[in-house]
Amino acid sequence: MLKEAQYYQKKSETDVICGLCPHNCEIPDGKSGICKVRTNRKGILYSDNYCKVSAIHLDPVEKKPLYHFYPGKNILSVGSIGCNLKCKFCQNSSISQISVSEFDNAKIIRPELIVSEAEKHRNNIGVAYTYNEPAVWYEFMYEIAVKIKKKKLKNVVVSNGYINEKPLSDLIPYIDAFNIDIKAFTDEFYRKQTKSSLKPVLNTIRQIHSAGKHLELTNLIIPGLNDNPEIFKELLNEIINISGKNTVLHLSRYFPNYKMKRNETPHDTMMNLFHIAEQFLNYVYIGNMINTEGNNTYCPNCGELLIIRNRYMSRLIGITNSKCDKCNLKIPIVN
Ligand code: SF4
Known part of the structure; x- marks a missing residue:
């Protein structure tokens, strides 16, 4: 099932430019963008992953992670295929770093069926768009979100924040809460480890906060790559500048995954950064680590x-x- 993509322009008779995310890919006929899931067919850009579901589960909202949004409730969590970042440490590479044709197990589920599934479960607050990057299945997410809003349920987006201003501003009115992954506070990290850039992510956080939406941030700590305490303090100051001391921050412990083989983040590193963050922000938590004081x-x-x-x-x-x-x-x- 293909759907014509939103937010693209013709560059020539056959070539298009996708304007959904800051990569702004120029895509010749027959090719896909960096995300592998938006494809130019004879001058029309299609969303290949429309209605293609890789995972659908009822999860505690804390698992997204959201700790300040309906604690103790569940949320129907839906994922698709593809991602616009190329993180070497991706935790979900089997669904995010491939094209739709490379993924065998997708279920075709129409937006209205996801809505009726969400209504079925007791203690469920709505739908979370998660597991892989939801920006790259924008059209599918948007259609579900509009319907979920009409049912007076909640929409939650868990994202890397790499999306252009216009598509985000069109989506924001339907979304109740966001968790945005801020991966590091250097452009070098974003370039080398994710093949993207930092500034658009900061712009996304600013845009969501300015719209008054519930916002929590996640920072995966990787030893030797983004655990420098001084740079971490700069990140904390930037968060305060953008969204204030009450911004909820989840520090997540890295474990080896996908192309990154270095050892997991030491317990002491996590605790040290946690105690630093507590001096800047009012609500800091630790994820991927049991028995800590950061829960x-x-x-x-x-x-x-x-x-x-x-x-x-x-x-x-x-x-x-x-x-x-x-x-x-x-x-x-x-x-
Ligand atoms: S959404 Fe995909 S095709 Fe569009 S600009 Fe981003 S990476 Fe490129």
Whole structure:
């Protein structure tokens, strides 16, 4: 099932330019863009992954990760195929670094069926667009999101943030929460490790925050590549500049994957960066690591324990109506 893509222009009779993400690929007839899932056929750009689902699961919302958005609820999580980044450490390369024709197990599921699936489950808040980069299945995601909004359910986007301003601004009104992956604070890292660039990701974070949407960030810490404490502090200052001290940050522990073979991030590195981040931001968490102090939510004013988390289970114990039970501070949690 093919769908004509949005956000492209004709460059000549046969060639097109895709304007969905900052790569702005020039694509000759018969070829695909960097993401491998938008293909020019005789001067028309198609979204090859329209209605093609690689994974669909009911997950705890904490798994996205979102810790301040309906804690304790589930969300129907949907993935497709392809990605516009080429991360050497990709955790989902079997669905993200291939074209649609290379993926054998896609299910064809129309938007209305995803919506009815979302309505079926109790304790489900809506649909999350995740697993692979949702920007590269924009048309499919958008159609589902419009329908989900009409049903008064929630839409969540988990993304690398590498998308152009116009498609993002068209999508934002339908999306309730974002988790954006900020991979590092140097352009060199983005260029060498992901074949993309940093600035558009910062622009995306700014655009989402300015639109007043719920926003959490994830930073995967890779030893020797993005664990320099001084550069990490620059990243934290930039986050404060863009979206403030209440921005929720998830520090995620790297494990070897795909083309990256270096050892997993040491426990001490994670804890050191966690304690640095706590001095800058009010809500910092650690992912991919068990038994750490970085799972729970504490009141930044009085220190009261507000939410206990055990893996993906949340228990709200010191918070009522998004306020600390002890000192009444408003906590940025959507509930
Ligand atoms: S979405 Fe794909 S085809 Fe379009 S500009 Fe980005 S990488 Fe290129």
